[in-house]
Amino acid sequence: MKKLIKGGTIVTAADVYKGDILIEGETISAIGTDLEDQGAERIDAVGLYVFPGGIDPHTHLDMPFGGTTTKDDFETGTIAAAFGGTTTVIDFCLTSKGAPLREAVQTWHEKAQDRAVIDYGFHLMIGEINDEVLLELPGIIASEGITSLKVFMAYKNVFQADDSTLFRILLTAKEHGALVMVHAENGDVIDYLIAKALADGNTDPIYHARTRPPELEGEATGRAASLAALADSQLYVVHVTCAEAVGQIIEARSKGFRVFGETCPQYLVLDETCLEKPDFEGAKYVWSPPLRKKEHQEALWNALKSGQLQTVGSDQCSFDFKGQKELGRGDFSKIPNGGPTIEDRFTLLYSEGVRKGRISLNRFVDLIATQSAKLFGLFPRKGTIVVGSDADLVLFDPSVERTIRAAGHHMAVDYNAFEGMQVTGEPVSVLSRGQFVIRDKQFVGKAGDGQYLRRQRFAGTGPHAAESRGATVNR
Ligand code: DUC
Ligand code: ZN
Numbered sequence: 009m010k011k012l013i014k015g016g017t018i019v020t021a022a023d024v025y026k027g028d029i030l031i032e033g034e035t036i037s038a039i040g041t042d043l044e045d046q047g048a049e050r051i052d053a054v055g056l057y058v059f060p061g062g063i064d065p066h067t068h069l070d071m072p073f074g075g076t077t078t079k080d081d082f083e084t085g086t087i088a089a090a091f092g093g094t095t096t097v098i099d100f101c102l103t104s105k106g107a108p109l110r111e112a113v114q115t116w117h118e119k120a121q122d123r124a125v126i127d128y129g130f131h132l133m134i135g136e137i138n139d140e141v142l143l144e145l146p147g148i149i150a151s152e153g154i155t156s157l158k159v160f161m162a163y164k165n166v167f168q169a170d171d172s173t174l175f176r177i178l179l180t181a182k183e184h185g186a187l188v189m190v191h192a193e194n195g196d197v198i199d200y201l202i203a204k205a206l207a208d209g210n211t212d213p214i215y216h217a218r219t220r221p222p223e224l225e226g227e228a229t230g231r232a233a234s235l236a237a238l239a240d241s242q243l244y245v246v247h248v249t250c251a252e253a254v255g256q257i258i259e260a261r262s263k264g265f266r267v268f269g270e271t272c273p274q275y276l277v278l279d280e281t282c283l284e285k286p287d288f289e290g291a292k293y294v295w296s297p298p299l300r301k302k303e304h305q306e307a308l309w310n311a312l313k314s315g316q317l318q319t320v321g322s323d324q325c326s327f328d329f330k331g332q333k334e335l336g337r338g339d340f341s342k343i344p345n346g347g348p349t350i351e352d353r354f355t356l357l358y359s360e361g362v363r364k365g366r367i368s369l370n371r372f373v374d375l376i377a378t379q380s381a382k383l384f385g386l387f388p389r390k391g392t393i394v395v396g397s398d399a400d401l402v403l404f405d406p407s408v409e410r411t412i413r414a415a416g417h418h419m420a421v422d423y424n425a426f427e428g429m430q431v432t433g434e435p436v437s438v439l440s441r442g443q444f445v446i447r448d449k450q451f452v453g454k455a456g457d458g459q460y461l462r463r464q465r466f467a468g469t470g471p472h473a474a475e476s477r478g479a480t481v482n483r
């Protein structure tokens with residue numbers, strides 16, 4: 009029942025030190041040096057980092073999207089996440105137009121409960137926002153502990169919310185202690201640019217990027233930040249890709265507004281030239297917002313280092329190349345948007361960030377786990393290593409050199425977006441609430457062992473602020 013993790017280097021967002029961790033049941037019961045075995049199973053961690061389990065704040069598992077359904081479900085997706093060092097995912101529950109939110113939440117529970125191997129929560133991803141939705145929302149926040157929701161400023165005639173709708177959501181979220189997540193791209197102008205490109209016969213994948221320029225992400229980010237400021241609410245900009253959007257976030261934060269930003273591994277290491285690969289292979293790299301020119305990566309890394317961006321989410325949204333990405337042959341606008349990233353998020357941030365001197369070890373933990381726990385109401389149960397927190401731990405070997413390949417990955421798709429990349433570091437063993445999910449690089453978990461997480465309300469605002477005890481957020 010008890011486990012003693014001996015001699016590792018424990019890393020949190022604040023500290024790096026050698027120590028032992030005693031686990032009793034699902035939680036950490038002691039941390040110290042030279043802890044006695046007390047009959048505990050002894051796990052040697054000498055030479056390894058012991059990190060809090062990664063929290064992936066942005067996944068789309070088993071989600072209907074773009075005329076098909078994401079390939080990884082809660083079983084394959086969370087197994088791949090665990091191999092990659094992630095012990096919590098917060099997945100987007102897609103609601104259907106005209107149907108009660110509760111139905112969608114029920115559907116998502118059914119997708120997840122017998123399949124997830126690690127703990128999971130849900131955000132709402134609201135397809136249509138109307139008076140009924142606004143009326144139902146507070147009850148879902150309270151009863152389900154779903155304290156965040158995503159609004160789209162793009163995908164005209166599908167998901168796109170107009171500005172007054174976004175503003176009303178921001179007001180509702182403030183009142184009820186929820187965090188509004190926004191996909192910030194100017195959908196009206198994108199819609200025009202796509203139609204024009206297709207009319208001109210420009211159908212290749214690269215036109216996906218050319219019809220969604222960074223100016224339109226910057227504009228929408230600034231507009232959303234202004235509305236959040238006016239509403240005195242809180243805003244989290246998902247998948248930030250470019251210098252323009254980073255600039256808007258920095259400006260809003262410098263004025264003291266509660267504006268937060270996430271980027272994703274693909275925007276940190278891949279660029280627009282991937283979309284020009286021959287034989288339609290560019291379709292593998294179609295994300296929205298799109299990959300950018302390489303220059304933008306520096307702005308993203310600087311913002312991660314300085315804390316102006318708070319999180320790195322995978323935006324896992326995987327499709328096979330064969331049969332799914334191929335739906336867009338002859339029309340780039342029909343390529344399903346998204347890619348397989350859940351498994352490599354953690355090591356890529358370590359390898360490209362810490363090893364290359366762009367971020368510190370503490371900042372790595374902050375970005376990969378701690379800030380997501382704080383923003384999304386899971387701290388200090390998740391996202392750190394303290395007595396009383398869940399024993400979600402990653403034993404990480406920082407010396408392994410390896411090459412990312414689809415042939416060795418655990419996601420259910422037929423390609424890896426980071427194929428051929430050399431990385432340093434690898435999770436060796438991963439524990440979720442005190443149980444091994446990965447042990448010596450082997451999967452030893454069980455589908456259905458992951459638990460649903462009811463999350464606290466966004467800290468510090470609105471009449472429910474007192475309920476979100478313990479959850480403090482960097483402002
Ligand atoms: N936005 C996401 O966050 N994920 C998938 C596609 C999209 O547009
Ligand atoms: Zn309320």
Ligand code: ZN
Nearest residue numbers: 191246247296
């Ligand atoms: Zn999005």
Ligand code: ZN
Nearest residue numbers: 066068323325
């Ligand atoms: Zn997404």
